[in-house]
Amino acid sequence: DQQVKQNSPSLSVQEGRISILNCDYTNSMFDYFLWYKKYPAEGPTFLISISSIKDKNEDGRFTVFLNKSAKHLSLHIVPSQPGDSAVYFCAASPIYNQGGKLIFGQGTELSVKP
Amino acid sequence: AAGVIQSPRHLIKEKRETATLKCYPIPRHDTVYWYQQGPGQDPQFLISFYEKMQSDKGSIPDRFSAQQFSDYHSELNMSSLELGDSALYFCASSLGDRRTEAFFGQGTRLTVV
Numbered sequence: 001d002q003q004v005k006q007n008s009p010s011l012s013v014q015e016g017r018i019s020i021l022n023c024d025y026t027n028s029m030f031d032y033f034l035w036y037k038k039y040p041a042e043g044p045t046f047l048i049s050i051s052s053i054k055d056k057n058e059d060g061r062f063t064v065f066l067n068k069s070a071k072h073l074s075l076h077i078v079p080s081q082p083g084d085s086a087v088y089f090c091a092a093s094p095i096y097n098q099g100g101k102l103i104f105g106q107g108t109e110l111s112v113k114p
Numbered sequence: 115a116a117g118v119i120q121s122p123r124h125l126i127k128e129k130r131e132t133a134t135l136k137c138y139p140i141p142r143h144d145t146v147y148w149y150q151q152g153p154g155q156d157p158q159f160l161i162s163f164y165e166k167m168q169s170d171k172g173s174i175p176d177r178f179s180a181q182q183f184s185d186y187h188s189e190l191n192m193s194s195l196e197l198g199d200s201a202l203y204f205c206a207s208s209l210g211d212r213r214t215e216a217f218f219g220q221g222t223r224l225t226v227v
Contacts, residue, residue: 034215043118043204043218044157089156101147101170102216104156 003027004092006105013112019077021108023090026071030092034102035064035075038087047088048075080112116141118219120205126225127195135190135222139207145169146188147216148180149204157204163188164210195226 005024013019023033031052036044050057050064050073057064063076077084087109091102119138127133139146145164149157150173159172163182174180177195182188186207192199202223206216 036218041202041221041223043120043206043220046215046217049215101159101162101172103159104149106156 001026002106003030004090004103004105006088006090006108008108009106010109010111013080013110015082015112015114016079019075019080019084019110019112021075021077021088021090021110023073023075023105024071025073025092027092027094027103028071029094030103032093033064033066033073034091034093035062036089036091036104037084038089038107044089077110080110082112082114085110085112118205118207118217120203120219120222122222123220124223124225126227128227129195129197131195131226133192133195133224135192135203135205135224137188137190137205137207137219139186139188139205140217142209143207143217144186144210145208145216146182146186147206147208148174148188148190149206149218151202151204151221152198153201160190192224197226200224200226 034049035047038044048062066073087107089107090105121136147162148160151157160174162170166182178192180190202221204221206218208216
């Protein structure tokens with residue numbers, strides 16, 4: 001049972017344009033969401049997070065939007081750069097979890113073309 | 115800045131052998147998590163420790179065990195290895211406050227032959 005879903009396995013975007021990566025979740029107990037970026041053979045790198053009390057969080061070129069009623073979040077990268085090419089994982093943490101366990105989506109491979 | 119250190123980076127073992135993976139968290143981080151990522155799959159949570167006590171358990175096989183030591187480093191012990199255990203094993207660390215993000219190590223690639 002996949003509680004965090006990234007339905008697009010890949011995304012290709014032109015340099016300078018906007019990249020939009022989507023993530024859906026099913027567990028209403030999730031209240032903290034994170035995006036990680038991963039290069040091959042490396043560990044995931046934290047990008048940005050959002051708490052369920054917010055609907056938007058922005059950090060430089062990265063903005064995460066949360067729609068709790070739709071159980072949907074998205075990561076916007078503007079403008080996209082070739083160095084952004086990587087696999088992006090959405091992750092969620094449940095309210096009751098004190099250990100900070102993260103449930104990951106399947107990942108979306110972003111390719112930014114010059 | 116110091117990051118999460120995992121050793122070894124690569125490990126090749128035969129079926130039914132034992133493997134030990136080590137994780138050294140970021141200084142002052144008291145929580146450690148272990149994840150397993152199979153080929154083409156998303157990272158799956160195995161187990162976590164907070165202040166040297168197991169804090170949560172995921173899909174960790176009974177053949178695996180882990181612990182966190184007094185210096186907060188953690189070791190994942192894997193026995194009776196199977197071919198299906200071949201994967202990338204990530205360790206992550208964070209402060210006890212779960213609102214902080216977890217920082218990941220570079221992973222240990224285990225190959226069971």
